[in-house]
Amino acid sequence: SLIVDSSGRVGIGTAVPAFTLDLPNGTIRSGTLLANGSGSASNPKFTFNGDQNTGIFSGGTDILSISTGGTERLTVNASGSVGISTTTPYYNLTIASSTSPQLSLSAGAGFAQIVFRNDGTNLYISTTTVAGTPTTTTSALEIALTGFGTTTLRGLNIQGQATSTSNVGLNITTGCFAVNGSCISNTSIGSSITSATQGSVLFAGTSGVLTQDN
Numbered sequence: 001s002l003i004v005d006s007s008g009r010v011g012i013g014t015a016v017p018a019f020t021l022d023l024p025n026g027t028i029r030s031g032t033l034l035a036n037g038s039g040s041a042s043n044p045k046f047t048f049n050g051d052q053n054t055g056i057f058s059g060g061t062d063i064l065s066i067s068t069g070g071t072e073r074l075t076v077n078a079s080g081s082v083g084i085s086t087t088t089p090y091y092n093l094t095i096a097s098s099t100s101p102q103l104s105l106s107a108g109a110g111f112a113q114i115v116f117r118n119d120g121t122n123l124y125i126s127t128t129t130v131a132g133t134p135t136t137t138t139s140a141l142e143i144a145l146t147g148f149g150t151t152t153l154r155g156l157n158i159q160g161q162a163t164s165t166s167n168v169g170l171n172i173t174t175g176c177f178a179v180n181g182s183c184i185s186n187t188s189i190g191s192s193i194t195s196a197t198q199g200s201v202l203f204a205g206t207s208g209v210l211t212q213d214n
Helices: none
Strands: 002-004 010-012 046-048 051-060 063-068 071-076 082-084 093-095 103-106 113-118 122-128 141-144 177-179 182-184 201-204 210-213
Touching: none
Parallel strands: 082 093
Antiparallel strands: 002 010, 046 051, 051 063, 063 071, 071 082, 103 113, 113 122, 122 141, 177 182, 201 210
């Protein structure tokens, strides 16, 4: 049955339409479904009964937007670029956050995560618990956005995390660490120093053996 109430609302399958067109149990079949106006994040044009601040709206000409809880969450612009938490995606996928990691990688439910964060100065790669809580205040890897070979004081910073078996920040098991094409290893500088006094200076002594100067 079809009803038009005193406010001009049309109900199909309901005697008390709550919207301009109310089909609580029906299906609309049409070649084109048009919405009057663009809608907004807090009042999307295509939404759900009882949850009307969540749905789909137009963020502008040739822009498709999705909101939840009255806040715009996802945008697809005219070029097909997708933005998550940003309305101005510059690439195929742009993920924005000024307060938390922008990307999390996990092997599935119940597994800890690796998170990536760009704070505008550095790129951080860190570890978290299953719930997403950081496992340490120090990131596992930090890369300056100014890149390598520049005047930046630090291009790459690896913070060693001490464990019961290892306290190295960088461990090379094959090959070597090289400067200007020349390998640097414990065989080239000797291995007579097994410990050093705090504040002392280490230097290459006779035959390249590492020596300390107190």
